[in-house]
Each structure stands twice: as C-alpha cells, then as structure tokens.
Amino acid sequence: MELIMDSNSDFEKYQKAKKQVEEIKGFYVHFMAYIVIMCVLVFINLKYTPEHLWFVYSMLGWGLGLFFHAVKVFNWFPFMSKNWEEKKLQQYMDEEKSKSNKYQ
Numbered sequence: 075m076e077l078i079m080d081s082n083s084d085f086e087k088y089q090k091a092k093k094q095v096e097e098i099k100g101f102y103v104h105f106m107a108y109i110v111i112m113c114v115l116v117f118i119n120l121k122y123t124p125e126h127l128w129f130v131y132s133m134l135g136w137g138l139g140l141f142f143h144a145v146k147v148f149n150w151f152p153f154m155s156k157n158w159e160e161k162k163l164q165q166y167m168d169e170e171k172s173k174s175n176k177y178q
Contacts, residue, residue, distance in 0.1 A: 101147045108140050 112133055119129040145151060 097147045101143055104140060104143055108136055112136070 112129070115129040115132055119127060
C-alpha cells in the first residue's frame with residue numbers, strides 16, 4: 075500500500091514540476107514577444123513620429139502586465155503563491171487540533 079502512495083506522491087510532484095516548467099516557458103515566450111514587438115514599435119515611432127514618443131505608453135502598459143506575469147510564475151510574493159491558501163488552512167487546522175488535544 076505504501077508503494078502505491080509513494081508512486082502517487084511522486085506522480086503528483088512530477089505533475090506540479092511539469093506545470094511549473096510550462097508556466098516558466100510561457101513567461102519566456104511572453105517576454106520574447108514583448109522585446110520583439112517593442113523594438114518594432116520604437117522603430118516605427120522614431121521613424122514616422124519622432125516628435126511624440128507614444129511607444130512609451132505601450133512599453134509601460136505591457137511591461138506592467140509582464141511584471142505581474144513574472145510575479146505569478148516565479149512566486150516572488152509568497153502570499154500570491156498557489157499553495158499559500160492550502161498552507162494557511164493546514165496551519166489553522168493544526169492549531170485547532172492542538173488546542174482541542176490540550177483540553178482533553
């Protein structure tokens with residue numbers, strides 16, 4: 075029975091790791107698209123309307139979206155991670171269990 079549980083646990087770990095790698099790959103595709111398209115927009119802007127640098131608005135808007143994508147993918151803020159809620163629930167359940175065991 076333990077062998078089955080271990081293999082299930084390993085499979086779940088593999089699935090989580092695979093999903094994380096796919097998310098990182100997605101971020102890098104997003105980042106490369108940002109770089110290429112921003113280069114094109116800068117070129118168009120400077121060639122045809124250099125008196126007004128409108129590419130900055132696109133750069134800032136998309137850059138902000140790219141930043142939040144990176145925050146999500148690389149878990150830069152622990153409270154935004156996928157398993158934060160699960161950890162908090164487990165913490166409170168453990169606290170309640172220890173309180174109830176204390177009074178028995």
